[in-house]
Amino acid sequence: xxxxxxxxxxxxxxxxxxxxxxxxxxxxxxxxxxxxxxxxxxxxxxxxxxxxxxxxxxxxxxxxxxxxxxxxxxxxxxxxxxxxxxxxxxxxxxxxxxxxxxxxxxxxxxxxxxxxxxxxxxxxxxxxxxxxxxxxxxxxxxxxxxxxxxxxxxxxxxxxxxxxxxxxxxxxxxxxxxxxxxxxxxxxxxxxxxxxxxxxxxxxxxxxxxxxxxxxxxxxxxxxxxxxxxxxxxxxxxxxxxxxxxxxxxxxxxxxxxxxxxxxxxxxxxxxxxxxxxxxxxxxxxx
Numbered sequence: 001x002x003x004x005x006x007x008x009x010x011x012x013x014x015x016x017x018x019x020x021x022x023x024x025x026x027x028x029x030x031x032x033x034x035x036x037x038x039x040x041x042x043x044x045x046x047x048x049x050x051x052x053x054x055x056x057x058x059x060x061x062x063x064x065x066x067x068x069x070x071x072x073x074x075x076x077x078x079x080x081x082x083x084x085x086x087x088x089x090x091x092x093x094x095x096x097x098x099x100x101x102x103x104x105x106x107x108x109x110x111x112x113x114x115x116x117x118x119x120x121x122x123x124x125x126x127x128x129x130x131x132x133x134x135x136x137x138x139x140x141x142x143x144x145x146x147x148x149x150x151x152x153x154x155x156x157x158x159x160x161x162x163x164x165x166x167x168x169x170x171x172x173x174x175x176x177x178x179x180x181x182x183x184x185x186x187x188x189x190x191x192x193x194x195x196x197x198x199x200x201x202x203x204x205x206x207x208x209x210x211x212x213x214x215x216x217x218x219x220x221x222x223x224x225x226x227x228x229x230x231x232x233x234x235x236x237x238x239x240x241x242x243x244x245x246x247x248x249x250x251x252x253x254x255x256x257x258x259x260x261x262x263x264x265x266x267x268x269x270x271x272x273x274x275x276x277x278x279x280x281x282x283x284x285x286x287x
Contacts, residue, residue, distance in 0.1 A: 016090055016093055023132070028150065029151040043063060043149055060164060062196060067190040069187070071130075071152075073118040081098055104120075130152070146160075146171075236254075250270060
């Protein structure tokens with residue numbers, strides 16, 4: 001009976017969203033007739049555009065794939081409801097979804113805990129609620145030459161530029177915008193699942209792992225954990241300073257040996273300003 005109810009609600013909600021213009025065309029997850037193959041084809045065609053035009057025009061392209069850490073369990077219900085309202089969904093449907101999400105608890109050996117986040121796993125409605133919530137990031141304003149492609153919680157940031165410097169600036173700004181959106185919506189990125197592929201010329205491809213927490217300032221830092229209500233204090237466990245990505249990378253004494261080793265490898269002192277620059281310079285030397 002519960003699945004039947006969810007199916008009816010999902011159908012009405014989907015129809016109303018369609019009436020309002022539908023979801024972003026660049027979301028390929030949880031959509032009928034869409035697949036990972038379609039997402040890859042879209043990404044490939046956009047990357048191919050880097051070689052369109054006269055010699056020297058749009059020769060560079062990079063794709064950074066970012067993954068949201070524990071996405072479906074951490075998305076806030078209040079954010080979902082806010083998104084429904086901002087889209088213009090019929091008020092009665094918003095109220096039904098609000099009722100659907102309310103009064104949920106988790107029972108453990110330690111007691112009963114109220115739930116305020118997460119799309120219900122294995123539900124009929126959950127994937128649609130996620131797509132509605134995530135639609136905003138796919139529609140955000142990004143620099144010229146940047147395209148965002150989504151598959152469920154996975155996000156590909158594809159950037160085209162006329163030079164390495166141009167590409168660097170556009171990529172840095174795009175990742176900053178994505179990271180800011182994630183942070184404002186209570187999400188963090190999974191650095192170990194984030195990778196990048198750089199295409200300099202036709203046939204020249206270079207791939208590597210990107211520590212997206214370093215690029216965007218979001219990850220398992222105490223300031224973030226405190227911000228989502230899972231810790232009271234935002235101070236570092238090692239020095240009691242405010243713990244965020246810049247503190248960990250550039251300030252905390254706990255990591256000074258690691259920091260020095262990295263600086264020797266990259267041939268420069270680590271700062272917030274030259275992190276992206278060094279990332280692209282290393283690719284340039286390897287190619």
